[in-house]
Amino acid sequence: MSGKSFVEKELSAPSVFKDESKLSPDYVPPSLLHREEELRILARTFRSLAEAPGEASYRLILRGPIGSGKTALAKRFGSDFEAYVRKKKINFKYVHVNCREEGSFYGVLKNIIRRNFERGFPSRGYSSQELLSIFIEILDKNNLHVLLALDELEALIRKEGGDPLFSLTRLYEGRPPGSPQRLSLICIFREPECEEAFKLLDASTLSTLGHNTVKLEGYTSGQLKEILEYRVHEAFQENAVEPEALELAADLAGETGDARFAIELLWLGGKFADTARSPRLLPEHIRAAQMNIHPSLRREDLKLLSLHEKLLLLAVARALRLSQTAYLPIGDVEKEYSAVCEEYREKPRAHTQTWKYVKTLGMSGMMSTKISGKGQRGKTTLLGLYVSSERLEEELRRMLESKKHG
């Protein structure tokens, strides 16, 4: 018998990956292919911050569909720009916040202060207006200039309307003339969701956001192929990815132009290759990955669901996440469904109707259904998911958000 444990053997098995973390959603690659023109516009817009900091506040809108590189572009620019400005001995910081994750303007401000300036900043006891003043005081006290990127800003506007932006863009009104303007903004919006949010903003707030807009288009299959080649080079062993597999991933993601999806396909495909002990990532592994990511989480498919199908699916996702089990009896899901309906101010549908929804959702592959085995009293239908409940929940909430606040 060899001295190696099963786990040790698994862990020392060869892998197609060289550095998997290079494919994680938080990683920003050193360069962004096909975004040179956009980076140039960003540089031109904020250039004066490096030359005459404090003279004016600059703002830019960055918009585009899912996976078009908005977050990556802002972060790449922000960190390169920060390095450049600091070389000029200017006290400058790029700060990136995700408004949807923070949940409110209060949360946005609190976390900007906590993560960048005062770790022990109390979590309660202030209004958001007070927090904003505290933030500005911190900038003054440290003679610091900030470029703030507000990512997924449409989520905040849907929730709180135009007020947060109104306050952020009028910070310096009523201050003595000549006070340095320390805060500039990149406002990031996801299309098409942002259209609704724009309707909630009045014309003057929109116009103070500035007339600089960078509009990203989804990537073509050809562009995705080049992007993937570059990312593969960073993350995979040499020659571990079959060119046809890469091309397939680019083609599949090219339908929507979504680079995130393309990268997920590669990453999961790599996982399948490793599990199958294949030394190379083959088209078959991409297909398997697509089966796993594609059907149930395709936003286009989710969008086509009726309101109550969405609410029911959200209930399934949430109940499964909370219970941490693989399946739940339909009764438990129905309880969660009532709670979800209440949250979205909808009257729950009757049992027979929900049952029909369960059937259609099951048939379309959005969730899995099976009948409980022996041992349990009576037979009951069990519901499960093929995809991460967390991600499905997030996606559905995003879609339903407009309903809640509209």
Ligand SMILES: Nc1ncnc2c1ncn2[C@@H]1O[C@H](COP(=O)(O)OP(=O)(O)OP(=O)(O)O)[C@@H](O)[C@H]1O
């Ligand atoms: N031009 C590019 N070159 C290399 N990688 C890229 C490029 N564009 C996007 N990516 C990668 O694709 C993934 C998705 O990009 P990103 O998160 O920036 O999209 P997004 O537009 O912010 O999407 P969402 O609307 O979902 O927030 C990230 O992993 C990012 O690093």
Ligand SMILES: [Mg+2]
């Ligand atoms: Mg993003």
